Amino acid sequence: MLDFLSAAAGASSAPGWIEFLPLVGMGLIFWFLIIRPQMKRQKEHQEKIASIKKNDKVVTAGGLIGKVVKVDDDYAEIEIAQGVRVKAVKATIGDIVPKAGNAAAND
Numbered sequence: 001m002l003d004f005l006s007a008a009a010g011a012s013s014a015p016g017w018i019e020f021l022p023l024v025g026m027g028l029i030f031w032f033l034i035i036r037p038q039m040k041r042q043k044e045h046q047e048k049i050a051s052i053k054k055n056d057k058v059v060t061a062g063g064l065i066g067k068v069v070k071v072d073d074d075y076a077e078i079e080i081a082q083g084v085r086v087k088a089v090k091a092t093i094g095d096i097v098p099k100a101g102n103a104a105a106n107d
Helices: 002-012 016-050
Strands: 057-060 065-071 075-081 084-089 093-097
Touching (some): 016 093, 057 075
Antiparallel strands (some): 057 065, 057 093
């Protein structure tokens, strides 16, 4: 009788690689739902920051809004008030404010 139980248990066991399929599936879901979209947003942000030019209105990560006066490779000089200029690292610029003519009307 003991041989019958051990033979039945051996016949119903799945190969070892099948046990890892749920982990692989969770990894793929994690990649497509979290990592890939984040990498896409980061790439778009880097392209936007690289296209900053003089007279663009920008918002920094700290919330300052100003007009770009001068752009270097790593820094941007931003005028936040008349006669008040700050030098900011380009990577800390959060967004470029669209010009007033391009904004959609809110109804």
